[in-house]
Amino acid sequence: MEEAKAEEIVESYPCETQEDKLKIPYIEKSNGNILAKRGDFEGSQRHYSKALLGVKYLKEAKVIKDELKEQYEKDIEIPANLNFALCHLNKKNYPSAIHHANVVLELDSQNCKALYR
Numbered sequence: 008m009e010e011a012k013a014e015e016i017v018e019s020y021p022c023e024t025q026e027d028k029l030k031i032p033y034i035e036k037s038n039g040n041i042l043a044k045r046g047d048f049e050g051s052q053r054h055y056s057k058a059l060l061g062v063k064y065l066k067e068a069k070v071i072k073d074e075l076k077e078q079y080e081k082d083i084e085i086p087a088n089l090n091f092a093l094c095h096l097n098k099k100n101y102p103s104a105i106h107h108a109n110v111v112l113e114l115d116s117q118n119c120k121a122l123y124r
Contacts, residue, residue, distance in 0.1 A: 048094040
């Protein structure tokens with residue numbers, strides 16, 4: 008189910024090239040950031056989810072090459088999960104906040120924001 012949704016997210020964008028597809032997680036993360044700043048935590052979570060699912064799909068489809076995986080972790084996966092945790096904290100959904108902070112700590116065990124959240 009999640010895999011089909013991830014593919015649908017990526018394939019629903021009007022992309023002509025693989026390079027265009029690589030921009031999708033960045034777009035979704037940026038949209039999430041905009042909504043989070045407005046206090047729309049539900050909306051921002053939808054975009055962060057799309058960003059993370061997009062990265063997952065692009066990795067599995069080998070669109071994100073091995074040499075770019077670390078960059079996508081740093082640019083998308085870590086900040087999107089941190090922001091997801093912050094949204095959950097604002098909604099007092101502590102177990103989900105902990106989950107997303109732990110995902111970050113798996114990628115970067117010294118991440119100060121994840122340790123704090």
